[in-house]
Every structure is written in structure tokens, then in C-alpha cells.
Amino acid sequence: MNLSAAWRRAAVLGSPISHSRSPQLHTAAYQHLGVDISYTRFEVEEETVEEFLSERAAEPNWVGWSVTMPLKSAMVPHMSSVSTRVQTLGVLNTVLVGQDAQGRRTLHGENTDVDGIVKALKQVGITGEEPAAATFAVLGSGGTAAAALAAAAELNMAEARIYARSAARAAGGSLIAERLGLPLSIRPLNALGEDLSAGLLDVVVSTLPPRAADPLASQMPTDCKSKPVLLDVAYDPWPSALAQAWSQRDWPVTSGLEMLLHQAVRQVELFTENTRNPAAVQNDADHLLMVRKMRSAAGLHEGAEALDR
Incomplete structure (x- = not known):
């Protein structure tokens, strides 16, 4: 694959992970937004967190990860910073990958569950x-x-x-x-x-x-x-x-697919914050359309759209 400078990637981490519908949800959102973020899944067990962070996670172009069981508490000690919510709960489900002023990788933990x-x-x-x-x-x-x-x-x-x-x-x-x-x-x-x-x-x-x-x-x-x-x-x-x-x-x-949908919407907003088309600043009509496309990708009915903003 020929990767451009604009290309970024994200993934869902956990075990077991093959059943996750996060790739469908996120991919639908990024296609709607027209941003170059590819999204996949990685089987990561609690015992292999450090191996993932030192090897695969050290690769370039990451914007963040969705984190599921059994990693929600195991990832917390590896964060450079965490939100107030994560401080209170002791668990995360979202990691934002960034850089500090010296160009070193930073990991910020959030909880959109x-x-x-x-x-x-x-x-x-x-x-x-x-x-x-x-x-x-x-x-x-x-x-x-x-x-x-x-x-x-x-x-x-x-x-x-x-x-x-x-x-x-x-x-x-x-x-x-x-x-x-x-x-x-x-x-x-x-x-x-x-x-x-x-x-x-x-x-x-x-x-x-x-x-x-x-x-x-x-x-x-x-x-x-x-x-x-x-x-x-x-x-x-x-x-x-x-x-x-x-x-x-x-x-x-x-x-639980409703919960999965809405925690993913918030993750998409966080992952696209520094792109040319951030999800969080869309107008209501575009935001609703994005969520509708995410719903369709996950096989969810559309009867609950009134509260999708």
C-alpha cells in the first residue's frame, strides 16, 4: 500500500475481537467525513499489552485506538495522561495517540463508554x-x-x-x-x-x-x-x-449495539479532531447523516434517530 502523508489509522484492541463491529462503524464515519483514516482490529490480550505498545503501537500514523475487554484497566498505567473521567473510574476505552513538543509519542486515555x-x-x-x-x-x-x-x-x-x-x-x-x-x-x-x-x-x-x-x-x-x-x-x-x-x-x-454506536460516535469526534473535517463541528444535518450511515453499517434500525445528536 502506498501511504500518503495524510493517511492515518486507528484500530480496536482486545480479546476476543473478531466479533467487534467497531470497524464497520468507524469506517462508515470516516468515509462520510472524507478523511483518510483506516480502521481495523488487533487481538491483544492483557498479558501482551506491553508487547503491543513497544512494537505495533510504535509504528507511525496512529491517531488512536478503541479499547475493549480485557484491556480497559490494563491500559491505564501506560497512558501519558488521562481524562478526569478515567481518573475517577480507573478504566478507559479510548486512547488518543499524539506527540509532545519534543516529538515523543503521547497516549491520552478517555472513556466514551x-x-x-x-x-x-x-x-x-x-x-x-x-x-x-x-x-x-x-x-x-x-x-x-x-x-x-x-x-x-x-x-x-x-x-x-x-x-x-x-x-x-x-x-x-x-x-x-x-x-x-x-x-x-x-x-x-x-x-x-x-x-x-x-x-x-x-x-x-x-x-x-x-x-x-x-x-x-x-x-x-x-x-x-x-x-x-x-x-x-x-x-x-x-x-x-x-x-x-x-x-x-x-x-x-x-x-448493546446502541451503546456501541454512541460511544463510537464520540470516538470518531476525538479521532478526527485534527483532520480537515472534524466530526464534532459538523452541522446537525451532516452529523445525523453520519450517524445514520454508522447505524446502517452496524445493522441497526433507524427508529432512534431523534436523539442521535
């Missing part, structure tokens, strides 16, 4: 505009769970609950919630059905890996005092068993 969760929930009516009275449940205790807690705070939730198999691992969420000013309690994962039956939960965000939440589907109550919203970040396969159980009860459900 929070943006993705907030936007996905807003599209099913969780706006954060009501008085803080709702309870926000997070299934799991990994890096995406930390972002979900930040989303709960941004959406003006009154309290949060983490449901996890390991209370010891989930305890890390208590420190994050304290930093966010968000009251938090930790519950065993198998208590979810009981709490739903009692009408204690308004929003449920499952951050568990694909199929890990399947056993919970059989615990779902047939009756519930409310209609809680579910965001299941695991989108392959879709619908998940948990999402199917939710839909069968006529409770609102949104796919």
Missing part, C-alpha cells in the same frame, strides 16, 4: 431530567460496570446497586460510587429476580459477557410493580436470553 450508555438509555426514555428517585442496577463488576456507574450519576439516579457473583470484586465499585456522589449497595447476582419482583429497580444495565447473563432469564418474575428498562451491552448473539425474557414481559429493552 459513559457517553454510549447515557445516549442508549435516553433513547428509551431515561433522560435524567426527573427528580433523582430512580434505582439503577448494574450486572457485573468489570470495566464497563464502572462506566455504567458514571452513567447513573450523569442520569441523575438516586442510587445504584451492583449485582455480582463476587462481592469482593464488586467492592471496587463502592470507591467509584463514592467519588461520583452516588449511593451504592452490593447484592448477589441471584437476587436480581427477587428485587425486580419487589419493584425496586428502574433501570438495569447488564455488563456481563455474552451468554453470562443467560441463567438470569429464568429468574425473571412474571409480575412486576413497574416496567424496568434493560440495556444489555452484550450484543452477540442478539437478542440475548435476558433481553428475550424482558421483551416477553413487555418491558423496555435496548441493545
Whole structure:
């Protein structure tokens, strides 16, 4: 390939990574913007982060990386700088590659998962505009769970609950919630059905890996005092068993692909900041068209476009 000086590249890093739809999303955006950024994927395990950073990442023309599991916390110590959000959460999902005044490579960590969760929930009516009275449940205790807690705070939730198999691992969420000013309690994962039956939960965000939440589907109550919203970040396969159980009860459900879309939109804005056509400064019509093309590339329906800006 003959590379021009204007050519840049980005990638998604993680393991497993073959299922990721990030390449489709980003490629559609860069084609719409007319900027020369190619986007691919790299299988990087937690044990090989340093090898990637010293070898592949040292190559020229990088603008940044999308970071998925299991690297969201492992990458943080390697950053030259991080955003306030990453400082609070201890996890990132975005790395911006730059240079300092001496021409040395710099790595800046950001977390756009929070943006993705907030936007996905807003599209099913969780706006954060009501008085803080709702309870926000997070299934799991990994890096995406930390972002979900930040989303709960941004959406003006009154309290949060983490449901996890390991209370010891989930305890890390208590420190994050304290930093966010968000009251938090930790519950065993198998208590979810009981709490739903009692009408204690308004929003449920499952951050568990694909199929890990399947056993919970059989615990779902047939009756519930409310209609809680579910965001299941695991989108392959879709619908998940948990999402199917939710839909069968006529409770609102949104796919992890919505979260993926909106966190990617923010990444595109960051990755194109120094190009001739930055995504963040498009007019509303062009921005909406870009998101529509990203939706189409990821196989998403277009019924939620009203909140795509």
C-alpha cells in the first residue's frame, strides 16, 4: 500500500475481537467525513499489552485506538495522561495517540463508554431530567460496570446497586460510587429476580459477557410493580436470553449495539479532531447523516434517530 502523508489509522484492541463491529462503524464515519483514516482490529490480550505498545503501537500514523475487554484497566498505567473521567473510574476505552513538543509519542486515555450508555438509555426514555428517585442496577463488576456507574450519576439516579457473583470484586465499585456522589449497595447476582419482583429497580444495565447473563432469564418474575428498562451491552448473539425474557414481559429493552454506536460516535469526534473535517463541528444535518450511515453499517434500525445528536 502506498501511504500518503495524510493517511492515518486507528484500530480496536482486545480479546476476543473478531466479533467487534467497531470497524464497520468507524469506517462508515470516516468515509462520510472524507478523511483518510483506516480502521481495523488487533487481538491483544492483557498479558501482551506491553508487547503491543513497544512494537505495533510504535509504528507511525496512529491517531488512536478503541479499547475493549480485557484491556480497559490494563491500559491505564501506560497512558501519558488521562481524562478526569478515567481518573475517577480507573478504566478507559479510548486512547488518543499524539506527540509532545519534543516529538515523543503521547497516549491520552478517555472513556466514551459513559457517553454510549447515557445516549442508549435516553433513547428509551431515561433522560435524567426527573427528580433523582430512580434505582439503577448494574450486572457485573468489570470495566464497563464502572462506566455504567458514571452513567447513573450523569442520569441523575438516586442510587445504584451492583449485582455480582463476587462481592469482593464488586467492592471496587463502592470507591467509584463514592467519588461520583452516588449511593451504592452490593447484592448477589441471584437476587436480581427477587428485587425486580419487589419493584425496586428502574433501570438495569447488564455488563456481563455474552451468554453470562443467560441463567438470569429464568429468574425473571412474571409480575412486576413497574416496567424496568434493560440495556444489555452484550450484543452477540442478539437478542440475548435476558433481553428475550424482558421483551416477553413487555418491558423496555435496548441493545448493546446502541451503546456501541454512541460511544463510537464520540470516538470518531476525538479521532478526527485534527483532520480537515472534524466530526464534532459538523452541522446537525451532516452529523445525523453520519450517524445514520454508522447505524446502517452496524445493522441497526433507524427508529432512534431523534436523539442521535
